[in-house]
Amino acid sequence: MKSLYRLVVTEKSSVGQSIAAALGVTGRKDGYMEGGGWLISWCVGHLAELSEPAAYDPDYAKWRQEDLPILPESWRFTIRADKRSQFDLLRTLLRREDVSEVVNACDAGREGELIFRTVYHLAGCTKPVQRLWISSMEDGAIREGFANLRPGRDYDGLHQAALCRSKADWLVGINATRLFSLLYGRTLNVGRVISPTLALIVQREAEISVFEPVPFYTVELDCGGMTAAGERLSDPAEANAIAAACRDSPAAVRTVERQEKTEKAPALCDLTTLQREANRALGYTAQQTLDYLQALYEKKLCTYPRTDSRFLTDDMESAVPELVSAAAAVWGLDAPEEILASQVCNSKKVSDHHAIVPTRSAATTDISALPLGEREILRLVSQSLLRAVCPPYRYAETAVVAECGGHSFTAKGKVLLDTGWRAYAELPQDTALPEGLSEGLTLPVEAVRVKTGRTSPPRHFTEDTILSSMETAGAEDVPENTERRGIGTPATRAGILEKLVASGLVERKKAKKIANLLPTQAGSSLITVLPEVLQFPLLTAEWEQRLGEVERGTLTPEDFMDGIAALVRNLVRDYQPVPGWEVLFPSERETVGPCPRCGRAVTESKKGFFCDNRDCRFALWKDSKFFSAKKKSLTKSIAAALLKDGQARLTGCFSEKTGRTYDAAVILEDDGAQTNYRLEFERRS
Missing domain, CATH: 1.10.460.10 (Topoisomerase I, domain 2)
Incomplete structure (x- = not known):
């Protein structure tokens, strides 16, 4: 009896190699791997995409308003020319008689589902499908995923949603x-x-652009180690009057309030949170961060990047200490003494994939050997985990209200109580107020100043x-x-x-x-x-x-x-064009001359000289039979003369009757609907 294979299809070759290593598949073929009852191949991203409009009607190759809207009745896909050979290979593998089952191992998300299903259907495959759904590329996670494959039909809805999204974007994008x-x-x-x-x-x-800064004024008192500020004022005269009333007057403390406050540790990173932090801290674009993170995922150093979750699942709680140790190793630091694993685990807040965290493999990887961008992103991901499992940051805030010259002034101070999660982040500077402040205390006012500021634009x-x-x-x-x-x-x-x-x-x-x-x-x-x-x-x-x-x-x-x-x-x-839109979209082409019909600019294009006002439709075509019959070309200089003076001098015109050449003036005649030319010969004396 002929042995049967299970075919695994991944999104990228690097993922295929990782799965092959985890499953012990070592036989290398051209475009796929084989061994142990497995065939493993890959899609190289989107092998096939929704076809361009011309695939439905050759006339759609030209953009014409009368053809809109373009609404395909039966959708078509086009296989990209640079990926045709890989598609042909996958089609052959999918149709092999010794392949009994197919495993969809493309990225576990909407796009990954679409990539696999498109190839599967275009290949005409009807074999049963199992789905691999994992969030880490580590060998253990891959083997666990293969031990818990799910029926492909469970993701039919995900595929339909992905396909609808793709078609809808096509319809709006193409037509609009x-x-x-x-x-x-x-x-x-x-x-x-x-x-x-x-x-x-x-x-x-x-x-x-429309923001106008507004000045404001604040009176400040220097009370010997404590600066107290009054409320913002819009009138400089009022501010100066308050300042004058406070000079040579003491300040009396009216209230002293001390509150202990806490800041919870930030949640773990989803993709958007990480992209924002990488932009603030490193100046990376969102695309750069995603690219670096994808590379780390494929190197088994980070979990799946395209997630909108900021928590881990409840069943991962026991694994958190080991992940925290890996995060600490990335930084070369000690792990927190107290690891609050439960505060980062909440299955109810996890959608398709859990938050982004480093993998166990990060603990034993030579981080210095990574490219700079990948190394910095791995450090941010690790820092996020180290912060998230720590106790809150605690501090005491003291607010003092003092009275001087009949007006109230406020001063605030902050003192650290417990570093908490800020042991792995920037620690705010203490702004302690002088000791011994109490209600009724009189403070000397050493200086009074009026501080000027201006409101800031967005x-x-x-x-x-x-x-x-x-x-x-x-x-x-x-x-x-x-x-x-x-x-x-x-x-x-x-x-x-x-x-x-x-x-x-x-x-x-x-x-x-x-x-x-x-x-x-x-x-x-x-x-x-x-x-x-x-x-x-x-x-x-x-x-x-x-x-x-x-x-x-x-x-x-x-x-x-x-x-x-x-x-x-x-x-x-x-939809109707906005009146006066011509001002919004000035032509980027050089003006050849004024339009004889509407006065707007006439500019040069590949096929002729056209009025910028599309409703005007004035045109001087370069392939005019009038000029070609005389073996002349409608050049830019001739067009400019015709538009300026209504005529242009032509030399060396060919006569079809005599075979000789002659000189003449070409006259432009335009009746508002059609453009014609006629010759006018010079009179001989």
Whole structure:
């Protein structure tokens, strides 16, 4: 009897190699591994993607408003040319008669499910599927995962949600991008998630541009080792009057209040929290942090990166001390004496994957051999765990209210009681007040000053602050039971920011170590003309809510897609260009001359000279038969003369009748609908 194999399909070759090592598979083949009843191969990311519009109709290769909306009835996929050979190999393996079962070992999430299922279906495979769902690439975690494989059908809803998300983004992206690009005469990238993110950045810059600083004044008393401040005042005369009343007067202590306060240890890191911290501390972009973290995951030094959870599961509590020891080893420090494992474990707060923590392998790895970026991110992840298992940071805060010149002044001081989790973080500086302060005590006033300040404008967005805003955007408009709020997901937010920069809608401007995210002129103009439905995060939040329903099986994929198609139809049918939009999108091309019909600029393109006003439709085509018959070309200089003077001199024109050449003036004639030329010959004396 012929032996049977189980085929394992991973997302990347590096993951395939790790699984092979954990399962003891050593036989190397071209594009896969074999041994012990296992075949292990990989997808190399997305092997197949939703086809471009031209795959449905060759006419869609050209962008034309009359073709919109483009709504495929039967969706098609295109296999990327650079990945065709790997797809062909996987198709062969999936169809092998000696393969009895397939294990989906792609990343345990929405995109990983989509990557596997797309290849599985395109290969025409119908063999039973098991699902590997793990959060760590360590050998022990892999073997435990294979011992607890789940039926692939348990993730049918996850696949349907992933496929709906992909199709919906295609519909909005293709149709909205073409619509607005055609209407406004330049390529404008529009999408469900990039547009509301851009809107946040544009709105912030608008707030900064209109901000007018307001001066304020504060009276301060120097009471010998203690500075007491009055309330903010808007009137400098009032502040000076209070200061005058306090000079040569003592201050009387009215109240002294001492409170002990605690700060709980921060929770563990999810992806967004780590990206924000890495941007603040290291200046890394969200994409850099994700890339470094993915590399650490594949090197078995960190757990799964694309998570939105900040806790571990309850069954991991016994493993926490060992993980903490590994985190301490990364820093070369001692582990906390008291490890509060229970405060980082809560299964109810864990979704698909638990929080990001270092693995046991990190304890025995030569950290200095890692690339700098990976090393710094591993240190941040380890620091997060060390802090999270510690007791609270405790301090005593004393507030003193004193009276001088008939006015109240306040001073506050802070004294450390217990370092707690701040043993692994920055410790705030003590600001102790003088000892012996009590109610009724009289203090000498050694100096009085009026301090001037100005209100500050909102800060430019950085990757840290935009990620925070993306998480919470539109939360006030979203139902409380919505599973995912804000814009995008932890797995996609870095890509959203990179796409905005790559498309020229946002730019990074370095300010010391951190780069600010600023909208370009094109980005600001795009938000000015976009309808509200594409600007505000409510749309993407509603999508995520409905995608969750698809995943759970309470909403059919067909009903979800019907809603998206209706949105696109309405957008194409109802949207009208903003009046005066030409000012928002000035042509980037050099002006050749004024349009004889509307007076707007005529600029040069590959095929001719066209009016920037798309409604005008004035054109001088370079392939004009009038010029080609005379073996002449419509050059920019000739076009400029025609637009300026209505005529241009031509020399060496070819005569088809005589075969000779001649000189003449070409006259431009335009009746508002059509453009024609005629020749005018010079009179001979």
